[in-house]
Amino acid sequence: xxxxxxxxxxxxxxxxxxxxxxxxxxxxxxxxxxxxxxxxxxxxxxxxxxxxxxxxxxxxxxxxxxxxxxxxxxxxxxxxxxxxxxxxxxxxxxxxxxxxxxxxxxxxxxxxxxxxxxxxxxxxxxxxxxxxxxxxxxxxxxxxxxxxxxxxxxxxxxxxxxxxxxxxxxxxxxxxxxxxxxxxxxxxxxxxxxxxxxxxxxxxxxxxxxxxxxxxxxxxxxxxxxxxx
Amino acid sequence: xxxxxxxxxxxxxxxxxxxxxxxxxxxxxxxxxxxxxxxxxxxxxxxxxxxxxxxxxxxxxxxxxxxxxxxxxxxxxxxxxxxxxxxxxxxxxxxxxxxxxxxxxxxxxxxxxxxxxxxxxxxxxxxxxxxxxxxxxxxxxxxxxxxxxxxxxxxxxxxxxxxxxxxxxxxxxxxxxxxxxxxxxxxxxxxxxxxxxxxxxxxxxxxxxxxxxxxxxxxxxxxxxxxxx
Numbered sequence: 001x002x003x004x005x006x007x008x009x010x011x012x013x014x015x016x017x018x019x020x021x022x023x024x025x026x027x028x029x030x031x032x033x034x035x036x037x038x039x040x041x042x043x044x045x046x047x048x049x050x051x052x053x054x055x056x057x058x059x060x061x062x063x064x065x066x067x068x069x070x071x072x073x074x075x076x077x078x079x080x081x082x083x084x085x086x087x088x089x090x091x092x093x094x095x096x097x098x099x100x101x102x103x104x105x106x107x108x109x110x111x112x113x114x115x116x117x118x119x120x121x122x123x124x125x126x127x128x129x130x131x132x133x134x135x136x137x138x139x140x141x142x143x144x145x146x147x148x149x150x151x152x153x154x155x156x157x158x159x160x161x162x163x164x165x166x167x168x169x170x171x172x173x174x175x176x177x178x179x180x181x182x183x184x185x186x187x188x189x190x191x192x193x194x195x196x197x198x199x200x201x202x203x204x205x206x207x208x209x210x211x212x213x214x215x216x217x218x219x220x221x222x223x224x225x226x227x228x229x
Numbered sequence: 230x231x232x233x234x235x236x237x238x239x240x241x242x243x244x245x246x247x248x249x250x251x252x253x254x255x256x257x258x259x260x261x262x263x264x265x266x267x268x269x270x271x272x273x274x275x276x277x278x279x280x281x282x283x284x285x286x287x288x289x290x291x292x293x294x295x296x297x298x299x300x301x302x303x304x305x306x307x308x309x310x311x312x313x314x315x316x317x318x319x320x321x322x323x324x325x326x327x328x329x330x331x332x333x334x335x336x337x338x339x340x341x342x343x344x345x346x347x348x349x350x351x352x353x354x355x356x357x358x359x360x361x362x363x364x365x366x367x368x369x370x371x372x373x374x375x376x377x378x379x380x381x382x383x384x385x386x387x388x389x390x391x392x393x394x395x396x397x398x399x400x401x402x403x404x405x406x407x408x409x410x411x412x413x414x415x416x417x418x419x420x421x422x423x424x425x426x427x428x429x430x431x432x433x434x435x436x437x438x439x440x441x442x443x444x445x446x447x448x449x450x451x452x453x454x455x456x457x458x
Contacts, residue, residue, distance in 0.1 A: 036426065040328075061441055065440040109269065159271065179237075188417035
C-alpha cells in the first residue's frame, strides 16, 4: 500500500500501558528516521474499552479488520498462502480430535499441515466428516479409520486432557509455544522463543515476579472509567 | 535464562486461529534449526476461554505474568529501564489531561517522556497533583500552571474528544500508531509500521476486506464451547 509521506504518524497512548511506554522508546526515532511528523495523542484506554463494552475482541469490527490485515502482512512477508476462510468461525472439534489420534510424528505433522491449509488456504469446511476424510486420504493417511477414531470417547477425553494440560502450562491463548517453563504466546512472540532456543533469552530470572504478584500492564481502574467527566 | 536444550518445544494450537496457522509456517523450521523436538498439541481454544471465563485478560494471572515477562524481554533488548510500577492500575486522567494542554511539540514530548518514566521507571503515583507538578517542574515546565489547566473543563473535554477521535480512527487499544488510513496496534506492530513508512507495506490493497466483512480469526463458535463432551 502506498503511503502518503506527508501524513503524520498519530501515536495514541495511555500512561497505564507499559506497551505504550515501550513503543514510545522507539516511535520518535522511527518518525525521525523517515522524516515524518509525530503526533502523540493521549487517550483514555478505559474510554476505548467502554466504547466497545460488552464485545469480545473478535466482535469489534475495527479489531477484526486490523487482525486480518496484520495476518495478510505476515503471510506476504513469509510468502505463504492465506485466504479468507469460507467457513469461520467453525466447530474445530473433529479436526482437533483427529489430530490427537495415535499416529507417528511425521503423520501428525502432515495431518496438521493439511488441516491448516484446508481452513486457511482452500476454504474447506473441516467440521464435516466427509471433508476431513478426504483431506486425510489426500495426505496418504487412512481418513475413514482416523475419523472414526476421532469420534471415540477416548479421542474426546484426550482433547480435554490436552486443553487441561495447556491450562496447567499457563496457556491462555493460541498459538502458544512452551519450552521448559517458558511460555511464548502468539506469532509475535516467535523472536523471543528463538532467542530462548539460542540460549540468548534477555530475561533476568531474578527479576521475574510470580503470576500472583506480576504487574498487570493492561489493567484499568474502574474509577477512571467512571470519572471521565 | 538458561534453557535446557533437552526440552521439547510444545506448540499448542487450534485450527480456528489464523495466527496459529501462521506460527505453524515458522515453528517446525525453527525447531529443526535449533535441533530440538517439536510437540504439536491440539487444544480447544474455546475451552481455554471457558477456563478463564468472565475474566478480562489482565485479570488472568498467567497472562499478566506472560505480559510482564514479554515487556521485560523487550526492555532488555532495547536497553531501556523498566520497573514494576508502584501504583497500578492507577487513575491516568490527570496525566493524560495535562499531556493535552496547549504547549509546544517539544514541551509535549518532554512531558510525555517524563510521565512515562515516572510510572514505568521511578514508580511514582501520577494520579496525585503534587507528584505531577513536581515531575513537570523537574522537566523545566511550569507544573502549577499546567496542572491547573489540566483540571479545567476544557482539558476534560479535550481528552474526551481525543478518545472519540481515536475510536473514529478505528483504534481499539493502546498503543496504536496511525499513518494515513493504516492502523498499527501494539508494540509488536512496529515492524509493519516501519515497512509502511519505508513505502514497503507488503499488504495487497485489492485483497483488503471492509471492517464488516473481515474474517474474525479469533472468533469462536458458541456451539464448540458447548459441545466439548
